[in-house]
Amino acid sequence: DAPKPLKGKRALVTSGPTFEPIDPVRYIANRSSGRQGHAIAAALHRLGAEVTLVTGPTRLADPPGCAIRPIETAREMLAACEAALPVDIAVCAAAVADWRVAGESDRKLKKDGGGPPGLTLTENPDILAALSQSTSQRPALVVGFAAETGNVVEYATAKRIRKGCDWIVANDVSPGTTTFGGSENTVHLIRDGGIEDWPTMGKEAVAARLAEAIAQHFNQPSAT
Numbered sequence: 001d002a003p004k005p006l007k008g009k010r011a012l013v014t015s016g017p018t019f020e021p022i023d024p025v026r027y028i029a030n031r032s033s034g035r036q037g038h039a040i041a042a043a044l045h046r047l048g049a050e051v052t053l054v055t056g057p058t059r060l061a062d063p064p065g066c067a068i069r070p071i072e073t074a075r076e077m078l079a080a081c082e083a084a085l086p087v088d089i090a091v092c093a094a095a096v097a098d099w100r101v102a103g104e105s106d107r108k109l110k111k112d113g114g115g116p117p118g119l120t121l122t123e124n125p126d127i128l129a130a131l132s133q134s135t136s137q138r139p140a141l142v143v144g145f146a147a148e149t150g151n152v153v154e155y156a157t158a159k160r161i162r163k164g165c166d167w168i169v170a171n172d173v174s175p176g177t178t179t180f181g182g183s184e185n186t187v188h189l190i191r192d193g194g195i196e197d198w199p200t201m202g203k204e205a206v207a208a209r210l211a212e213a214i215a216q217h218f219n220q221p222s223a224t
């Protein structure tokens, strides 16, 4: 049998986009495929962790062995994450919408001759920051993602401090890269001790290497 270094550990993974309703038939979304987050859930499970995957709508098959919590909005994602606590490990790979429509309509907006409706946006909860800054149930290891266009490492390093997470997986999503929706990813792992630049790899390989790094972290003599 394959070694299970994360046996006995509980992990929470967020994946995919969120859908933020405008009215009963329309929503705001983004191009996240969920591939990286789903691959991470699968990789943590393979190393023996008990995994809850909180996911926005994707076209992907459920990764085997994981408890799947499907959600649509950022607020639902936060509630599902809180319900999954306590966990030892949280990996936030979801592309959460930063904003939702304030005062979503409970009726379909109509073309009534009065011109296009104005949409007022309001801020969504930041799930990564909420988990990182939880006073009562903070996971021992919180990992965030940072999709940046330019100054990737610099911005991601600042994001790690601002959000209060332990590690950041930073990737370049500049035009010309195919990270969003594609099968490959070029990432930098940013930790307290320094930065690792990983070669371009398939998202499954990135997931496997990240899961290995997590297992190593928990199996260090000093780790909790």
Ligand code: C5P
Residues within 6 Å of the ligand: 014, 074, 092, 093, 094, 095, 096, 097, 098, 124, 125, 126, 127, 128, 129, 143, 144, 145, 146, 147, 159
């Ligand atoms: O601030 P930004 O969206 O660039 O941060 C990206 C990281 O924060 C990702 O790990 C993402 O999953 C997480 N995030 C979140 N909730 C939000 C926004 C981002 O968990 N509302």
